[in-house]
Amino acid sequence: MSDNQLRLVWIYPDLLSTYGDQGNALVVERRARQRGLDVARLDVRSDQPIPTSGDIYLIGGGEDRPQRLAAERLRRDAHLYQAVNNGAIVFAVCAGYQILGHEFVNDLGQREPGLGLLDVTTTRGEGERCVGDVLADIDPRLGLPQLTGFENHQGITHLGPTARPLARVQLGRGNGTGDGTEGAYNDTVFGTYMHGPVLARNPLIADLLLKLALDVNALPPIDDRWYEALRNERIASAQQPA
């Protein structure tokens, strides 16, 4: 962050904005402004270069063909590597999460290389699609309350040694590997299967991204009444037997 301006980059809304995940950008932007920060939000279409000067990069979920096109264009563009090398924060959901890994299975049934920014690899599940509400415990190192979200995916994501699971599921499927993990992260790059959008259901994750980008330990408190009410309702609802 420079010039007292937080630069928030929303990657490829033309391809990866199908499941309401632009809400993640809206939540980060709003919570930054509520802390008095000046925010520049850049929505970068897939025919435009990714800026390297961003502080936080957000990527959403999308359908199978747009996911392949996004991976091709992000690999060709290559600026996201540079941004991460500069210390930028990346937070990606579902199809975007898979793209951050080493590879995933594309709409043609072929193995498609990802960006390798997260040590994960995604295969295609043979069983039923994972759809429904999820409840999970976030890695205690991150000091965050329970994770609530909505999952809708076919992929199974395996974590390599340098990726930590973002959370352990209580209810739902998460990474789909059967080991109870959900999502993955390293120092600055985060991936999750959670929609909802996830930062609206878990605003303290948005604050974590802001703290990492600003390199601070704490942020001024804001009125989280409605977020809290929604969280309590969704957590109670997920715990009810179907």
Added chain:
Amino acid sequence: MAGNSDPLTPRAKIAVTAGKAVAAASRAAGRGSGSVIGGRVALKLDPDLLARLAQNLDVILVSATNGKTTTTRLIAEALRAAGPVVSNALGANMPAGITSALAGGSDARYGVIEVDEKYLAGVARDTAPKCIALLNLSRDQLDRAAETRMLAENWREGLAGSKAVVIANADDPLVVWAASSSPNVIWVAAGQMWKDDAWSCPSCGGVMQRPGDDWFCGECGFRRPTPSWALSGDHVIDPHGSAWPIHLQLPGRANKANAASSAAVAAVFGVPPQVALERMYAVQAVAGRYDVVQFMGRDLRLLLAKNPAGWLETFSLIDPPPTPVILSVNARGADGTDTSWLWDVDYTRLTGHPIFVVGDRKLDLAVRLEVANQHFQVCENLDQAVQSAPPGRIEVIANYTAFQDLRRRVGN
């Protein structure tokens, strides 16, 4: 060609009678109109029944993500100028409901049929339609609907080689992609406010360029076709260039677009635009939508919006601030159980309106509105919301099952 012979086999006749009996029993038992259950029984007795019933009729199919129930009604009204019409007017738009509706119209000449997007290809195969109207395609019910582009692909395959005249919206790239496999298309410039499902070329995946009202793919040359009909402000422009004013009772730009497409359909059957439009003006509300009802001393206008494209069109037709707005959202089976789509709706358009929030998922809406920096009040139910609003007109916008709840509560 219609009504001059009786193509129903004895088996089909028994199926129709049995279906009607079950529908009547279902109605008597208080389970709604009975049209779907009656149709299911009839289809089971004679799987070819839909095709047989359709044989007797000039069939017009209407499909879209938004506006298909209203447009079906507008086309039905317009075609009554040319002969008796049977239609699934209540929106039972899957094969069983369609069969049931057609079984009720033995002396009709035209069958005007709303079809769920997922069933269009199959129903088009079974009913040999004379005409198919395609209005728009956009994201809807994300947790279970097929991908939007896959739906367009499904339409495209289903329509290839169809003998029907296809009336299609030239302003929706997905609709154009779907329709352009068909040999006989009449393009209508019906407009499209929602653009976020068609930034990626449906043909090659290239990035779509959208200067003004035009659109094209810079990579493969897929582009907006030249329309024969157009909606231009408050007028329909016909293929001769004549402009006909639209004076619908139904509000909003989207309904003018629906009227333009309906006029193009009516013209296929020899009904001129002025006659067709005149008949559409009689339509005041469609299955409760747009109805204004008196409730607790206020005038509630009931508006249905099920997905981001629908909400966008609805925001454009409501009365300006300070008219109060009640928003109601559920996430039951028929709505889709994922509420993430709320974040694709631009709620900053409600700035200046007092906003009251109800429905099963009012807390999702509350967070959405908080992030959109709107002032709002969360209410326990409709009654409390209405009481909290000042007297006069209130705009009530609800998604599918929330809309049904609303109609029950106000006795509509």
